[in-house]
Amino acid sequence: EEKGADNVQLTNPLPSWNEGKTKASIIEFIEKSTDKNSPTFVPEEDRIACFDNDGTLWSEKPFYFQLFYIIDRVKATADQHPEWKNTQPYKAILENDLAQLKKTDVHQLLELVQNTLAGSTPAEYKEMVKAWMATAQHPTKHKRFDQLVYQPMLELLDYLRANGYKTYIVSGGGVDFMRATLTNVYGIPSEQIIGSSLKTKFNSENGNYSITRLPKIGFIDDKDGKPLNINTIIGKKPTFCAGNSDGDLPMMQWTSSQGDKAFMLYVHHTDVKREWAYDRNSSVGRLNKGLDQALKDGWTIADMKDDWKVIYPFELKK
Amino acid sequence: EEKGADNVQLTNPLPSWNEGKTKASIIEFIEKSTDKNSPTFVPEEDRIACFDNDGTLWSEKPFYFQLFYIIDRVKATADQHPEWKNTQPYKAILENDLAQLKKTDVHQLLELVQNTLAGSTPAEYKEMVKAWMATAQHPTKHKRFDQLVYQPMLELLDYLRANGYKTYIVSGGGVDFMRATLTNVYGIPSEQIIGSSLKTKFNSENGNYSITRLPKIGFIDDKDGKPLNINTIIGKKPTFCAGNSDGDLPMMQWTSSQGDKAFMLYVHHTDVKREWAYDRNSSVGRLNKGLDQALKDGWTIADMKDDWKVIYPFELKK
Ligand SMILES: [Ca+2]
Ligand SMILES: [Ca+2]
Numbered sequence: 001e002e003k004g005a006d007n008v009q010l011t012n013p014l015p016s017w018n019e020g021k022t023k024a025s026i027i028e029f030i031e032k033s034t035d036k037n038s039p040t041f042v043p044e045e046d047r048i049a050c051f052d053n054d055g056t057l058w059s060e061k062p063f064y065f066q067l068f069y070i071i072d073r074v075k076a077t078a079d080q081h082p083e084w085k086n087t088q089p090y091k092a093i094l095e096n097d098l099a100q101l102k103k104t105d106v107h108q109l110l111e112l113v114q115n116t117l118a119g120s121t122p123a124e125y126k127e128m129v130k131a132w133m134a135t136a137q138h139p140t141k142h143k144r145f146d147q148l149v150y151q152p153m154l155e156l157l158d159y160l161r162a163n164g165y166k167t168y169i170v171s172g173g174g175v176d177f178m179r180a181t182l183t184n185v186y187g188i189p190s191e192q193i194i195g196s197s198l199k200t201k202f203n204s205e206n207g208n209y210s211i212t213r214l215p216k217i218g219f220i221d222d223k224d225g226k227p228l229n230i231n232t233i234i235g236k237k238p239t240f241c242a243g244n245s246d247g248d249l250p251m252m253q254w255t256s257s258q259g260d261k262a263f264m265l266y267v268h269h270t271d272v273k274r275e276w277a278y279d280r281n282s283s284v285g286r287l288n289k290g291l292d293q294a295l296k297d298g299w300t301i302a303d304m305k306d307d308w309k310v311i312y313p314f315e316l317k318k
Numbered sequence: 319e320e321k322g323a324d325n326v327q328l329t330n331p332l333p334s335w336n337e338g339k340t341k342a343s344i345i346e347f348i349e350k351s352t353d354k355n356s357p358t359f360v361p362e363e364d365r366i367a368c369f370d371n372d373g374t375l376w377s378e379k380p381f382y383f384q385l386f387y388i389i390d391r392v393k394a395t396a397d398q399h400p401e402w403k404n405t406q407p408y409k410a411i412l413e414n415d416l417a418q419l420k421k422t423d424v425h426q427l428l429e430l431v432q433n434t435l436a437g438s439t440p441a442e443y444k445e446m447v448k449a450w451m452a453t454a455q456h457p458t459k460h461k462r463f464d465q466l467v468y469q470p471m472l473e474l475l476d477y478l479r480a481n482g483y484k485t486y487i488v489s490g491g492g493v494d495f496m497r498a499t500l501t502n503v504y505g506i507p508s509e510q511i512i513g514s515s516l517k518t519k520f521n522s523e524n525g526n527y528s529i530t531r532l533p534k535i536g537f538i539d540d541k542d543g544k545p546l547n548i549n550t551i552i553g554k555k556p557t558f559c560a561g562n563s564d565g566d567l568p569m570m571q572w573t574s575s576q577g578d579k580a581f582m583l584y585v586h587h588t589d590v591k592r593e594w595a596y597d598r599n600s601s602v603g604r605l606n607k608g609l610d611q612a613l614k615d616g617w618t619i620a621d622m623k624d625d626w627k628v629i630y631p632f633e634l635k636k
Contacts, residue, residue, distance in 0.1 A: 045507055122549060166509070179553045189363055190553030191484070197550050202542040202568050209571040211549050218550070224520040231440060231529050232515050232536070233551055235497045235508030250520050253527040 013159045015309075016152045016316075022307045025300050026156070029263045033239065034163050040261045044164040048238040050230060050251060051157070053171035053178060053195075055244035055285040056267050057186065058149040059138075061276045062098065063284060065145045066177050069132055102283060121210050122176055122200075129180035143314065146185050151316060152308045153242070153267070157186060165240065169193045170230060172222035172247060176213070194229050196221045226251035242267065249290045252299065264299040266290060271305040274315075331477045333627075334470045334634070340625045343618050344474065347581045351557065352481050358579045360557050362482040367558035368548060368569060369475070371489035371496060371513075373603040374562045374585050375504065376467040377456075379594045380416065381602060383463045384495050387450050420601060439528050440494055440518075447498035461632065464503050469634060470626045471560075471585070475504060483558065487511045488548060490540035490565060494531070512547050514539045544569035560585065567608045574615065582617040584608060589623040592633075 013030075017023040032038040033047065054060040074084070074093045084090035092100035120128070133146055141148060157167050167188055169178060175195030183189060199218040203210045221229050227250050230238060241248070241255045242265040252264045266287065269278050279287040294301055302308070310316055331348075335341040350356040351365070372378040392402070392411045402408035410418035438446070451464055459466060475485050485506055487496060493513030501507060517536040521528045539547050545568050548556060559566070559573040560583040570582045584605065587596050597605040612619055620626070628634055 048509075122553075175550070175553065191366075191551070193553065200546050200549060202545050202572065204568070204571060209545075209568075209575045211545060211572070227520050227527075227529060228518050231518060232493070233509070235440075235493065235511065250522070250527075253522060254520065254529070257527045 014155050022302050030163050042239050047165040048236050049160045049165045049240035050168045050170040050238045052243035052248045053169050056242055057153050060285050066173050125176055126180040133181045151310050151313045170226050171195050222247045224250045227254035245285045245287050246290045266294045266301045268301050268303050270303050274311045332473050340620050348481050365483040366554050366556040367478045367483045368486045368488040368556045370561035370566045371487050375471050378603050384491050443494055444498040451499045469628050469631045488544050489513050540565045542568045545572035563603045563605050564608045584612045584619045586619050586621050588621050592629045
């Protein structure tokens with residue numbers, strides 16, 4: 001559970017960020033937004049900070065991590081679905097054909113495969129995802145997926161919360177998947193995680209009451225869906241947002257309409273050695289129009305190679 | 319903005335509730351749910367309390383108060399819509415024909431009339447509603463509508479929050495209407511108000527970014543919609559809920575599946591003198607199946623006549 005502002009000034013905020021323009025601009029913004037004498041002061045109840053997840057708070061290569069969960073579930077239940085051997089994208093999954101999988105539109109893929117896996121209650125799904133996260137390994141980093149979160153962004157979340165900001169995840173990923181695995185990692189409670197969701201159904205049978213997930217997409221929390229969901233669910237316009245791809249651009253644009261009271265941060269994947277380097281031509285996490293507008297409008301761009309001392313928490317010196 | 323638990327024991331919680339079984343059962347529940355040594359202890363992050371609004375936190379007779387706003391808006395803009403003189407329900411509104419209006423299904427009415435009034439931005443709509451609330455008067459009580467909130471329920475909200483509960487409104491009313499008018503009255507921020515909503519659209523033109531409300535219902539937050547919305551938006555099952563009609567029954571049932579850790583409260587309108595008396599046969603706020611189940615399953619029923627010392631804040635002795 002996050003804490004409200006205690007007017008705590010962290011003596012050394014953002015320790016994993018290198019000194020420089022990016023770090024300085026973040027600190028300057030936070031200090032001015034919490035200073036009652038500043039023209040850009042924001043009252044605490046309006047300090048809403050929205051973060052994309054994949055590629056912004058944790059890695060997303062070679063694929064969104066949720067897809068590895070889906071792949072493992074498909075493989076684990078393939079015995080009950082002999083037809084999958086001849087049906088895409090299941091065939092590609094069962095044959096480890098990543099090249100074929102990459103040809104499929106990712107949202108289509110998520111929809112198709114989530115359909116197959118629906119029907120469980122949210123509680124059952126949560127337990128399955130948690131059990132998977134405790135053991136599954138990233139194929140090239142050889143770490144648990146929840147170890148591949150960005151240490152500098154964890155520090156940014158803490159810094160914002162210490163200054164009275166309410167931190168939200170607003171991500172295209174499945175809301176139930178994120179709630180099951182990321183609440184403790186990020187210090188963000190379920191009710192501050194907004195994501196894509198399946199339609200659901202309320203069941204009432206013989207005094208037993210439950211909700212089940214239906215094989216139908218309820219909402220895709222991407223592109224225009226991000227500001228629309230923020231408006232419907234939070235009912236306030238953020239003054240701080242962070243993303244890494246063109247899917248975040250409408251959220252960034254809407255936030256930017258707060259003028260000098262708003263801060264827009266793009267995480268730019270520039271570190272081919274410690275993480276991955278990609279932007280305009282990537283199928284996962286493409287940053288093209290967003291990069292143009294960030295450069296044109298002077299939004300802040302975090303250069304992972306230059307601005308971050310470490311990428312992941314396990315790189316920290318003990 | 320609500321505060322987290324400070325382990326504050328109010329010396330006299332619920333002062334406007336008469337001593338008796340109802341008040342005692344509420345206090346006993348809260349004390350046990352916050353006592354680490356109790357078998358029904360609930361950790362603070364899971365203390366989710368959901369309240370219906372119309373008829374639970376404020377009055378709803380002769381009609382949901384939002385309808386008075388809609389009526390006033392229809393009258394104010396009738397000049398621009400000559401066709402309304404011959405189209406229901408506008409005709410009935412313009413002719414003050416309450417008998418005809420009561421024949422219309424309320425949700426249909428809300429949909430139809432909200433459609434007419436859509437198109438503005440959420441910010442513009444908010445200002446219109448706030449201006450209306452500051453001056454409009456209830457037709458028989460001759461008070462502003464936001465003065466017709468229930469003092470005992472305000473105290474219950476405070477008492478829950480003082481014990482670490484996060485209080486939510488989960489109502490069939492329009493979410494933008496409630497956010498514009500009720501946040502300060504109840505001490506509940508926008509992001510903890512869940513309601514019915516219109517579909518919305520993100521606009522991006524020449525560097526101007528906005529969201530507009532479309533003339534189409536996005537979600538009706540009533541009946542099964544209440545537990546489904548709580549699950550999607552909060553992602554946790556409440557342990558406390560309060561309502562006053564059959565529209566709250568699925569939320570009550572779902573909450574009750576927490577067993578001894580759950581508290582279900584029905585507000586029963588029994589006070590013909592100070593408020594209104596109605597239940598099984600009322601078109602607005604019908605309480606029939608819900609009353610049966612509350613009696614059968616031993617849920618708590620607040621009898622407004624017997625359990626409440628005052629109904630409204632303005633009745634309090636100065
Ligand atoms: Ca992303
Ligand atoms: Ca009600």
